[in-house]
Amino acid sequence: MKILIIGGHGTIGKRVTQHLSRKHDLVIAGRTKGDILVDIANTTAIKEMFEKTGTVDAIVCIAGEAKWAPFNEMTEEDFYIGIKSKLMGQVNLVRIGSAYLSDGGSFTLTTGILADDPVDMTTSAAMVNGGIHSFVKAAALELANGHRINVVASGLVVDAVEKYRDYFPGHHPIPMDKVVNGYLRSIEGKGKGEIIRIYS
Amino acid sequence: MKILIIGGHGTIGKRVTQHLSRKHDLVIAGRTKGDILVDIANTTAIKEMFEKTGTVDAIVCIAGEAKWAPFNEMTEEDFYIGIKSKLMGQVNLVRIGSAYLSDGGSFTLTTGILADDPVDMTTSAAMVNGGIHSFVKAAALELANGHRINVVASGLVVDAVEKYRDYFPGHHPIPMDKVVNGYLRSIEGKGKGEIIRIYS
Numbered sequence: 520m521k522i523l524i525i526g527g528h529g530t531i532g533k534r535v536t537q538h539l540s541r542k543h544d545l546v547i548a549g550r551t552k553g554d555i556l557v558d559i560a561n562t563t564a565i566k567e568m569f570e571k572t573g574t575v576d577a578i579v580c581i582a583g584e585a586k587w588a589p590f591n592e593m594t595e596e597d598f599y600i601g602i603k604s605k606l607m608g609q610v611n612l613v614r615i616g617s618a619y620l621s622d623g624g625s626f627t628l629t630t631g632i633l634a635d636d637p638v639d640m641t642t643s644a645a646m647v648n649g650g651i652h653s654f655v656k657a658a659a660l661e662l663a664n665g666h667r668i669n670v671v672a673s674g675l676v677v678d679a680v681e682k683y684r685d686y687f688p689g690h691h692p693i694p695m696d697k698v699v700n701g702y703l704r705s706i707e708g709k710g711k712g713e714i715i716r717i718y719s
Numbered sequence: 720m721k722i723l724i725i726g727g728h729g730t731i732g733k734r735v736t737q738h739l740s741r742k743h744d745l746v747i748a749g750r751t752k753g754d755i756l757v758d759i760a761n762t763t764a765i766k767e768m769f770e771k772t773g774t775v776d777a778i779v780c781i782a783g784e785a786k787w788a789p790f791n792e793m794t795e796e797d798f799y800i801g802i803k804s805k806l807m808g809q810v811n812l813v814r815i816g817s818a819y820l821s822d823g824g825s826f827t828l829t830t831g832i833l834a835d836d837p838v839d840m841t842t843s844a845a846m847v848n849g850g851i852h853s854f855v856k857a858a859a860l861e862l863a864n865g866h867r868i869n870v871v872a873s874g875l876v877v878d879a880v881e882k883y884r885d886y887f888p889g890h891h892p893i894p895m896d897k898v899v900n901g902y903l904r905s906i907e908g909k910g911k912g913e914i915i916r917i918y919s
Contacts, residue, residue: 562795589861590814590857590858590861590862591817591861591863593814595762595807595811595814598807598810599807602802602806602807606802606846606850607795607798607799607802610798610842610846611795614790614793614795617791633853633857634849634853635853635856636856637853637856637857637860638860639860639861640861641857642810642854642857642858642861644857645853645854645856645857646806646810646850646851646853646854646857647850648853649834649849649850649851649852649853649854650806650846650847650849650850650853651846651849652849652853653833653834653835653837653845653846653848653849653850653852654842654845654846654849656835656836656837656845657790657833657837657841657842657844657845657846658790658842660837660838660839661789661790661791661839661840661842662790663791
């Protein structure tokens with residue numbers, strides 16, 4: 520398969536990329552690094568990315584940001600950082616990418632455990648993750664041409680423990696190969712509308 | 720209690736209002752009807768509403784809209800109708816309303832079954848509902864002054880069957896008194912961070 524991975528050089532992305540590269544042709548996109556530079560908060564940049572890739576067999580997004588801050592310090596604009604990037608960035612990838620996805624191809628989006636089990640300072644991050652979960656279930660009912668869509672939601676992953684441990688008290692780190700399997704399940708499996716939770 | 724109900728004249732709102740008015744003092748707000756006119760998509764209007772109400776003991780939102788349309792016809796702007804109204808409208812009610820809620824007071828937001836069990840044409844409506852579910856869980860961890868927050872998610876309600884039956888094939892209508900109880904549970908109970916699902 521020809522697979523587009525947005526965020527293919529990130530913490531999770533590089534592990535997924537490493538695994539998929541064994542048997543697939545990959546196009547890596549990213550905000551600061553990759554074959555194609557793209558910020559998914561920028562809709563024009565998404566369109567330009569797909570003009571470059573042409574038709575692909577799977578579109579994987581392991582990108583998108585949201586602001587972490589105490590709720591009483593979050594402005595309306597702060598919430599829109601996550602809305603424009605991790606929420607609508609991923610929705611726009613599906614909206615626009617549908618025209619570039621081959622018949623029977625798949626979308627795999629990324630959220631995280633915060634959707635179901637938030638921690639301090641994540642009112643925005645939890646919100647956009649939860650929004651994507653419901654979006655995926657709804658979009659799966661409507662996608663044409665045999666397209667599938669799923670989302671991988673993982674807990675605190677082993678490779679991010681050093682950086683995020685203090686934000687996730689008591690969360691047991693998820694091995695990277697387990698997280699990679701979440702993506703394989705979506706890309707190489709047959710499921711659709713699945714929220715692939717990898718929380719333990 | 721002095722209770723502010725935004726959307727107090729809507730399909731569900733009027734039933735909730737009717738019940739609560741037996742033992743509480745109500746201020747009804749709404750987009751087209753009420754003691755105070757407010758469109759929750761307008762942040763300035765939310766601020767002006769709270770300047771009028773002053774401190775209240777409970778804030779209930781049974782308002783907010785989102786566009787229903789086939790996914791392949793939904794523009795980015797169409798998604799922002801729901802984001803500005805049902806999603807960020809409710810988030811802004813909590814952000815701004817916290818300063819007007821008495822100690823131990825509660826927020827009660829409203830979503831619906833689409834968050835978990837979407838139907839055709841609801842990619843946006845499902846998304847904003849799911850976003851609010853996760854937001855409520857996250858906000859409940861951080862609200863100060865003993866404030867509580869919950870959300871009531873109901874299925875197709877009896878009073879809306881005539882209008883929406885065709886959109887919800889096989890959904891068994893939820894009696895209005897059951898839905899009203901969801902709001903009572905949040906307002907008069909002690910729970911917080913609860914997604915009060917009334918799906919059957």
